[in-house]
Amino acid sequence: MKYPLLTAGLVTIALPAMADVPVLTVLTYDSFVSEWGPGPAVEKAFEATCACDLRFVGAGDGAALLARVQLEGTASEADVVLGLDTSLTAAAAATGLFVPHGATAATTLPVAFDDPLFVPFDWGWFAFVYDKTKLSNAPKSFEELAASDLKIIIQDPRSSTPGLGLLLWVKAAYGDRAPEIWAGLADNIVTVTPGWSEAYGLFLQGEADMVLSYTTSPAYHLIAENDDSKAAALFDEGHYLQVEVAGKLAASDQGALADQFLAFMLSDAFQSLIPQTNWMYPAVTPAAGLPARFDAFRPAKSLLMTAAEAQAAREGALAEWQTALAR
Known part of the structure; x- marks a missing residue:
């Protein structure tokens, strides 16, 4: 808003000083x-x-x-x-x-x-989420996923923490066999997105059978949308935290x-x-606890590298991933 300029005589208007708010x-x-x-x-x-x-x-x-x-x-x-x-x-x-x-x-x-x-x-566990109405027999391991013709969407490990988490998940589960697993998964990957939001949005649009997300993602659909169609595939080798x-x-x-x-x-x-x-x-369980069925998909085994181990494994795991996808 603009104020008119007062010229008829000297008019002084006292305005309250704005408080300094940090x-x-x-x-x-x-x-x-x-x-x-x-x-x-x-x-x-x-x-x-x-x-x-x-x-x-x-x-x-x-x-x-x-x-x-x-x-x-x-x-x-x-x-x-x-x-x-x-x-x-x-x-x-x-x-x-x-x-x-x-x-x-x-x-x-x-x-x-x-x-x-x-x-x-x-905190949470990474997992591949799918639609139960479209996929009845979800893979129970990375090896089963790689052997299937299922299409998946993942995130770029250079820009996304879930994407990086996936690299460390495969490395923690398979060690020196990680390049073999990535070679098998390469033809399952339909796209790699910069972040989680883009990947999950494409999955919901039907662009893939599964998407890298979290074991708690189905809880969103159940609680917020009353939609019980989504599930997280639980892998025998465990899930990365x-x-x-x-x-x-x-x-x-x-x-x-x-x-x-x-x-x-x-x-x-x-x-x-x-x-x-x-x-x-x-990180701290609320006084009211967790919503009902929030942890319906709880892995039997957790995988996690220490911060130092993750730092040491990062570049090598990234190179293995890039090599597999470049073929």
């Missing part, structure tokens, strides 16, 4: 800040406690976050990075761009977690506020939002 900028993945993701509700809940302005900035998928932080370095305007996982924390720590968080709340993760730089906020984390950037000029946010992440106000917005297991 701004906390959180860099995260796109689906977190979508209208159906946790972002909007987290923003409202945190702002009710912090007397601040919480701003989420979407930056593609999880692995793209690290690439952006590495590119921007100390010039980054972000205070917190939310959405890395343990396959990337060693590389993130090696940048020297993150500082200790100080959050001390106990978690209910299925694995021990003690990292001075990163705070876990949720993902633990998603957030960390504070050393260049932040809102260090205390960033610490407050990281501590808030482990509160019931934040954790209770995770199951039915991010559709992952919360």
Whole structure:
């Protein structure tokens, strides 16, 4: 709105000074800040406690976050990075761009977690999701999947944490046989997307029989849509765990506020939002528990490399994947 210029005499208008409201900028993945993701509700809940302005900035998928932080370095305007996982924390720590968080709340993760730089906020198992009305006999292993003519959609491990998680899943399950498994899977892959959202959207449009996602993805369809048609294929070799984390950037000029946010992440106000917005297991079980049938697809065996092991395996696993898909 424009105000008319007053020229008839000297008129002084006293305007109240705008209060300085601190701004906390959180860099995260796109689906977190979508209208159906946790972002909007987290923003409202945190702002009710912090007397601040919480701003989420979407930056593609999880692995793209690290690439952006590495590119921007100390010039980054972000205070917190939310959405890395343990396959990337060693590389993130090696940048020297993150500082200790100080959050001390106990978690209910299925694995021990003690990292001075990163705070876990949720976790889940990777899985291939399918439509039970279209596929009656889902494969029970990567070998069965590779031997089938089923079409799958996966995510790019260079930009997506699920995509990278798939590489580590195959490596953890098969070791030196990983190249053989990828050679068998190559003709099953119809497309590789930059991130999870694109892949899952194509699957829902009927572009493939299965999509790389999570064991909890069917819970979304059941709870949010009353649709029981989706299922997660459970593999005999086990399923790779993902633990998603957030960390504070050393260049932040809102260090205390960033610490407050990281501590808030482990509160019931934040954790209770995770199951039915991010559709992952919360890092701290909410007081109200989990929704009914949320964990209907629970693997019998979990696989997980340490952060150091994942860092050491990453480049080799990526090369094996690229070689198989290039043939």
